[in-house]
Every structure is written in C-alpha cells, then in structure tokens.
C-alpha cells in the first residue's frame with residue numbers, strides 16, 4: 001500500500017498575495033505530502049470541486065486580503081455538502097486574532113498567521129489528518 | 132457508499148474514491164476493477180507528452196474545451212513527478228485548467244509518479260479505466276516526457292501526441308530517440324516564439340530517416356496553446372489518426388497488445404507481492420542467505436523449491 005496525504009492548497013477570492021501559499025505548498029511537499037496547487041483567484045465552488053476530484057485529505061486556504069470571514073466558512077460548507085466529511089480544512093494568512101474563534105466555529109480546524117514556522121503546519125496536519 | 136454502484140450512476144465522489152483506491156493499492160481496488168472492467172472500452176484515450184514547460188497542460192485545457200464544444204465528455208489525468216528525496220510532489224497542472232473545474236462534463240485528476248518502478252503505468256491505466264467506466268468519451272493523459280516509465284504511461288493511449296517547443300537546442304537530440312517511435316502526432320507549441328519553422332524542419336528530417344515508418348506520416352502542427360491558435364485543427368488530426376488506426380485495424384492491435392502487457396503487469400505485481408509477503412517479510416530470505424554463505428544450500432535449488440511450492 002502506498003498511502004499519501006494529499007493536500008489542496010488554494011487561494012480563494014481576488015487576493016493576489018501568493019507567496020505564503022507557495023511557501024506552504026513547498027514545505028508540505030518537502031514533508032512528503034502530495035500538494036495540488038490550483039493558483040490564484042479561485043471561487044469557493046472551484047475549490048470544493050477540485051477537492052472532490054482530487055480526493056484530498058486536507059484543504060489549505062491562504063488569504064491576505066481580509067476576505068476570510070466570508071470565504072473560509074463558504075468553502076467549509078461547500079466541501080461538507082459534497083459529502084467530504086473527513087477532510088481537514090485549515091487556513092492561513094493575514095488574519096486578526098479576533099477573527100479566529102468565529103472561523104473555528106465555522107469549521108476551520110486551525111488558522112496560521114504571519115511568522116508561523118511551516119513545520120507547525122506540517123505537525124498539525126500529521127496530528128489531525130484522517131487518511 | 133458502494134463505490135462501483137455509485138460510480139456507474141455518475142457520482143463524481145465515487146469516481147474520485149475509486150482512483151484513490153487504485154493509487155494507494157487498497158485491497159478493495161481489485162474488486163473495484165473487476166466490477167468496472169465490463170463497463171470499459173468505450174472511451175478514446177489521447178496521450179500528451181513532452182518536456183516540462185512545453186505547454187502540455189495549457190494544451191490539454193484547450194483540447195478539452197474543443198471536445199466539450201463537440202458535446203463530448205472529457206476525463207483528464209495529469210501526472211507530475213514525485214520528489215525522489217522526500218516522496219512529496221507539487222501537482223500544478225490544474226493551474227492551467229481552472230476554467231474546466233466547474234464544467235460537470237470534465238473530471239480532472241492529478242497523480243504523482245510516487246517513484247513506483249513501472250507501477251505507475253499500471254495505476255494510470257486503471258485510473259483511465261475508471262473514467263472510461265464512468266462514461267467519459269475522451270480521456271486525456273498528460274505526462275512529462277522524460278524517462279522510460281513516462282513512455283510506458285503513454286502506451287495506455289490510443290493516440291499519442293508529442294509536444295515540443297522551439298529553442299530547445301540540443302535537447303531535441305537527447306529526447307528524440309524515445310519520442311520518435313511513440314509520436315502519432317507532433318505538436319509544435321509556442322509557435323509565437325522564434326524557431327518554430329526550424330523545429331518543424333528538424334522533425335521532418337528525423338521522420339524522413341525513420342525506417343519503421345508505416346503509411347501513417349505523423350503530422351507536425353504549429354500551435355499557440357495559450358492563445359488557442361490551431362487547436363481545432365489539432366483535434367481534427369487526432370480524429371484523422373483515430374479513423375486511420377481504426378480502419379487499418381491498428382487500434383485493435385494496439386488494444387490487444389495493451390491487454391497482454393496489462394495481464395503480465397498484474398501477474399508480475401501479484402508475484403512480487405507474494406514473494407515479499409512469503410519470502411522476504413517472513414525472514415526466509417535471510418535464513419536462505421545464511422545457508423548459502425555456509426554452503427549448505429544454493430539459490431538455484433532453493434528457487435526451484437519455491438517455484439514448485441507456489442505452483443502446488
């Protein structure tokens with residue numbers, strides 16, 4: 001058996017900051033994960049559908065524009081509606097501390113803000129993924 | 132969820148789960164394939180290969196759209212290399228195909244090579260079958276055209292398109308050997324860049340020297356994938372090739388050959404698994420080797436014994 005953790009790294013919305021997403025994607029690859037990267041400007045619908053077609057274990061979203069309160073929960077709902085109950089959903093980027101409890105309430109398992117060592121992200125996925 | 136039943140009903144999540152079972156070699160994969168097998172054989176498989184950055188994904192996106200405009204449904208399998216050092220991979224082909232994601236008539240799956248020696252061709256072939264059983268009319272397999280295992284993947288295709296770009300310099304010398312025999316169509320992408328005509332001449336010269344040539348002369352077509360130039364002509368050539376190999380019985384020959392290879396492949400991998408679980412993992416291998424070193428046994432006799440034990 002050749003089981004691999006598959007992660008979709010996605011940039012929802014119109015936000016053009018992609019450095020963080022790329023840094024995270026590379027770190028996850030180096031940790032031995034298969035990372036599907038879909039590039040900038042994805043709608044929540046596109047992200048959920050890509051997650052379905054790729055049968056990923058993790059959906060990892062990056063937002064630096066401030067649109068997270070709307071977009072993160074939307075993706076969570078769409079992914080769950082498609083029947084992917086076990087997929088771990090995480091987010092990161094420029095996200096004020098005060099917004100995090102509401103995002104977690106909405107089903108985002110963890111939120112990683114600027115300065116987070118990528119090793120924290122890897123550890124979190126390893127500890128929480130259902131694969 | 133009954134994966135097979137749901138897949139045959141058109142459930143996309145079931146198709147996705149089936150491909151995961153194939154990729155991860157889950158125990159249920161064999162059962163899934165057994166049940167899907169009777170529903171396969173209807174899709175046409177187009178292989179697209181060429182060096183990294185040649186524009187294969189961009190081209191795949193445009194070709195898929197052309198098929199969609201003809202009312203055909205499309206499955207896409209995009210293979211990217213797995214890092215031999217970490218076992219991880221960045222599968223980035225979807226970046227060029229994002230506008231297909233919301234089209235329900237298209238299903239895209241990215242696969243890493245996962246360093247499996249030759250095993251990938253077998254898994255890709257099974258993933259193709261899953262999409263075939265799902266009902267896709269055309270299945271496009273995109274793979275980086277370097278190395279033998281990649282050439283093997285393309286053997287799963289009915290028509291193989293080799294994508295090259297101008298300005299590769301001596302690279303073409305390096306890749307031409309393997310690629311000449313597999314290309315049914317040669318596509319010169321990025322023809323907006325200088326050197327496209329020179330490349331067409333070079334490939335023509337290579338084809339002139341090719342003594343294996345049947346009466347199919349692979350067409351060499353210039354396209355600009357990112358602008359969609361030359362795509363409908365290209366898809367027209369795929370159809371021309373398809374008609375040609377169908378008429379001449381070559382398609383049947385190819386599929387027969389593929390069925391043979393596949394059967395041997397499955398047999399080989401089952402044998403390897405048997406050997407691993409019964410001989411290697413049980414420690415028998417180590418104890419044999421110890422006996423060889425003390426000259427109390429020899430590998431020829433031992434293998435003979437194992438063979439008769441297996442065949443009993």
Ligand code: B12
Pocket residue numbers: 014015016017018019020021023024059060061062063064065066090091092093094112113114115116117118121
């Ligand atoms: C570089 C940068 C740019 C570059 C972007 C280049 C690029 N291709 O990415 C450029 C110059 C283009 C740019 C433009 C703009 N920017 Co700017 N930019 C920055 C800056 C200085 C750094 C961002 C960065 O790349 N950091 C490095 C990476 C590695 O860190 P990171 O993204 O934070 O990622 C880390 C973590 O957050 C986390 N992480 C991030 N994503 C994810 C995802 C997952 C799943 C996980 C697990 C973890 C994770 O892990 C990473 C590693 O630790 C920030 C300020 C800041 N200090 O953050 C402003 C900032 C993001 N920009 C800002 C703004 C306003 C803009 C503009 C609108 C400016 C303008 N008026 O034109 C434009 C909009 C561009 C667009 N199209 O969207 C604001 C956003 C304000 C807000 N959120 O309310 C910021 C915060 C500056 C500020 N303080 O005002 N910007």
Ligand SMILES: Nc1nc2c(ncn2[C@@H]2O[C@H](COP(=O)(O)OP(=O)(O)O)[C@@H](O)[C@H]2O)c(=O)[nH]1
Pocket residue numbers: 181182183184185186187188189190224227320321322323324354355356357358
């Ligand atoms: N100039 C030019 N660039 C192209 C063309 N087609 C694709 N590209 C670019 O080539 C790069 C690699 O394309 P991609 O499809 O990812 O190549 P792949 O690695 O072969 O799948 C991308 O930046 C494309 O935008 C073309 O016809 N002309």
Ligand SMILES: [Mg+2]
Pocket residue numbers: 187188189223224273
């Ligand atoms: Mg590609």
